[in-house]
Amino acid sequence: MIIEHIDAQLPGAITDRHDFRGDQTIVVAKGNLLALVDLLHREGFQLLVDITAVDWPEREERFDVVYHWLNLASQERLRVKVPVADGETMPTLTGRFKTADWFEREVFDLFGIRFEGHPNLKRLLTWDDFQGHALRKDFPLDGGDPFCMEGCTAPYNNGERTRG
Amino acid sequence: MTMDSIALSRQQLDGDHMIVNFGPSHPTTHGTLRIVLELEGETIIRATPEMGYLHRGVEKLGESLSYQQFIPLTDRLNYCSSIMNNVGYACAVEKLLGIEIPKRAQQIRVLVSELARIADHIVCVGVNAVDIGAFTAFLYLFKQRETVYDLFEMAAGQRLHTSFTRIGGLFRDIPPEFVPLTERFLVECEAAVDECERLLTHNPIWYDRTKGIGAISPEDAVNSGYTGPCLRAAGVPQDLRKAQPYLGYETYDFDIPVGTTGDVFDRYLVRIEEMRQSLRIIRQVLDRLEPGPVIVDDYKVALPPKEKVYTRMESLIHHFKLIMHGIDMPVGEVYSATEAANGELGFYIVSDGGKNPYRIRVRPPCLPIFSSFEEQVKGCLIADAVAVLGAMNVIAGELDR
Numbered sequence: 001m002i003i004e005h006i007d008a009q010l011p012g013a014i015t016d017r018h019d020f021r022g023d024q025t026i027v028v029a030k031g032n033l034l035a036l037v038d039l040l041h042r043e044g045f046q047l048l049v050d051i052t053a054v055d056w057p058e059r060e061e062r063f064d065v066v067y068h069w070l071n072l073a074s075q076e077r078l079r080v081k082v083p084v085a086d087g088e089t090m091p092t093l094t095g096r097f098k099t100a101d102w103f104e105r106e107v108f109d110l111f112g113i114r115f116e117g118h119p120n121l122k123r124l125l126t127w128d129d130f131q132g133h134a135l136r137k138d139f140p141l142d143g144g145d146p147f148c149m150e151g152c153t154a155p156y157n158n159g160e161r162t163r164g
Numbered sequence: 165m166t167m168d169s170i171a172l173s174r175q176q177l178d179g180d181h182m183i184v185n186f187g188p189s190h191p192t193t194h195g196t197l198r199i200v201l202e203l204e205g206e207t208i209i210r211a212t213p214e215m216g217y218l219h220r221g222v223e224k225l226g227e228s229l230s231y232q233q234f235i236p237l238t239d240r241l242n243y244c245s246s247i248m249n250n251v252g253y254a255c256a257v258e259k260l261l262g263i264e265i266p267k268r269a270q271q272i273r274v275l276v277s278e279l280a281r282i283a284d285h286i287v288c289v290g291v292n293a294v295d296i297g298a299f300t301a302f303l304y305l306f307k308q309r310e311t312v313y314d315l316f317e318m319a320a321g322q323r324l325h326t327s328f329t330r331i332g333g334l335f336r337d338i339p340p341e342f343v344p345l346t347e348r349f350l351v352e353c354e355a356a357v358d359e360c361e362r363l364l365t366h367n368p369i370w371y372d373r374t375k376g377i378g379a380i381s382p383e384d385a386v387n388s389g390y391t392g393p394c395l396r397a398a399g400v401p402q403d404l405r406k407a408q409p410y411l412g413y414e415t416y417d418f419d420i421p422v423g424t425t426g427d428v429f430d431r432y433l434v435r436i437e438e439m440r441q442s443l444r445i446i447r448q449v450l451d452r453l454e455p456g457p458v459i460v461d462d463y464k465v466a467l468p469p470k471e472k473v474y475t476r477m478e479s480l481i482h483h484f485k486l487i488m489h490g491i492d493m494p495v496g497e498v499y500s501a502t503e504a505a506n507g508e509l510g511f512y513i514v515s516d517g518g519k520n521p522y523r524i525r526v527r528p529p530c531l532p533i534f535s536s537f538e539e540q541v542k543g544c545l546i547a548d549a550v551a552v553l554g555a556m557n558v559i560a561g562e563l564d565r
Binding site for chain 2: 123
């Protein structure tokens with residue numbers, strides 16, 4: 001239902017959508033995110049449940065930043081995915097949602113995506129001197145050199161995932 | 165710049181302010197998290213939480229483990245109520261697979277989840293009281309917690325790290341003596357909760373220490389991403405068991421307690437009442453527990469019984485295929501949330517059709533709650549920080565993952 005509202009009020013903003021297992025998912029470009037967030041907030045999606053990211057190293061726009069919203073009145077959920085290339089920044093949502101503060105720090109920590117305008121963009125889970133970003137697919141599973149954390153760009157398993 | 169150097173430089177800049185390290189190993193942090201408090205006298209000017217001491221990279225590990233192998237890692241998220249994490253994760257993978265689990269498995273999952281909720285609330289309320297200085301309530305309640313863990317041991321063979329669920333159900337049925345013991349527990353626990361209330365609710369010291377501390381408006385609570393008892397204490401009746409029922413919660417009769425101010429006292433009252441509601445749910449489960457299988461009868465998802473593996477070729481092949489190649493997963497992504505003791509525990513799984521999840525994300529309920537810690541304690545006394553931290557029920561294993 002919310003997707004029709006978005007279509008009506010921000011025509012062309014949704015570049016892709018799917019409805020796998022009842023999870024409404026839309027993909028929007030980075031430039032449309034803030035307008036979309038304003039709209040969602042007006043429409044009652046006031047609980048920003050989660051922010052995370054997924055790394056697709058073979059893709060040109062390497063990361064998907066994934067937002068989950070919940071509408072407390074209608075119990076409707078919405079997943080918004082924003083593709084972003086390595087080295088690009090994302091607009092921060094801390095102005096609208098306090099939740100975004102630590103979640104964005106975590107995404108920055110583990111994926112290395114910077115959030116523009118974030119008041120305190122520091123690592124959250126790993127320490128400040130940590131090299132690399134742990135949830136990137138090319139970060140080795142064993143953490144690389146256990147003592148000084150150098151050389152952690154060496155791809156794990158030659159960059160291949162073991163597949164069943 | 166490391167936290168030490170920040171703390172040092174601030175101290176050098178302003179002689180009136182005192183920097184106190186609260187943690188990483190402090191009795192009231194219950195785990196390892198650190199808060200750098202900047203004090204003026206006993207008043208908190210700033211509180212900078214520093215976390216990650218228990219970060220084990222669960223999400224990274226999950227990418228190289230099969231769906232089934234991830235279950236033991238979920239035990240270590242909220243280790244006070246590990247069965248609920250097992251259930252939450254299993255529900256997420258089942259949503260990805262699009263399968264329905266047998267009725268008895270659903271009922272037993274509800275049963276153990278509610279037992280775990282009681283155990284978790286007991287820890288939270290009891291330990292919060294200990295931190296504030298009321299030791300007795302803790303002892304009365306912890307006897308019940310022991311009983312819950314004994315029941316878990318009986319069901320899963322493990323007290324804390326249960327790993328009780330499997331994709332598609334449970335790894336075994338509960339033993340016959342489980343039901344009578346749970347019935348006895350219902351009576352004893354009800355009495356213990358009443359006893360705890362008599363010790364605390366009208367206790368003037370407890371009241372003075374908790375009333376008005378950490379109050380939060382419903383709008384702020386939603387904006388800060390609160391879920392679970394802390395959100396309900398602020399007056400928002402959001403409970404996923406009612407709002408988005410799973411495992412047949414819509415068929416049980418229970419109420420959602422709601423507070424008004426969101427302070428430590430209200431959080432305590434909400435948790436106490438939730439324990440009673442959980443007892444109600446357990447009673448209903450015991451009444452309707454129906455015989456039947458506890459795991460799906462689909463050997464592409466769940467292992468066939470051992471007798472069949474040893475006697476039939478077909479089952480042996482299924483066993484081998486399932487262990488070596490894992491479950492045949494559809495390509496897609498799901499987010500599944502369950503109401504854990506602390507709030508909404510979400511699992512976001514991205515599958516590329518491989519044996520392992522492509523990305524697995526755990527949405528910990530206490531991370532957004534803890535992120536509002538500074539706002540909650542600013543201007544309070546240092547002793548209030550202890551009360552607020554306890555009532556948030558920050559579990560480091562879940563916070564840091």
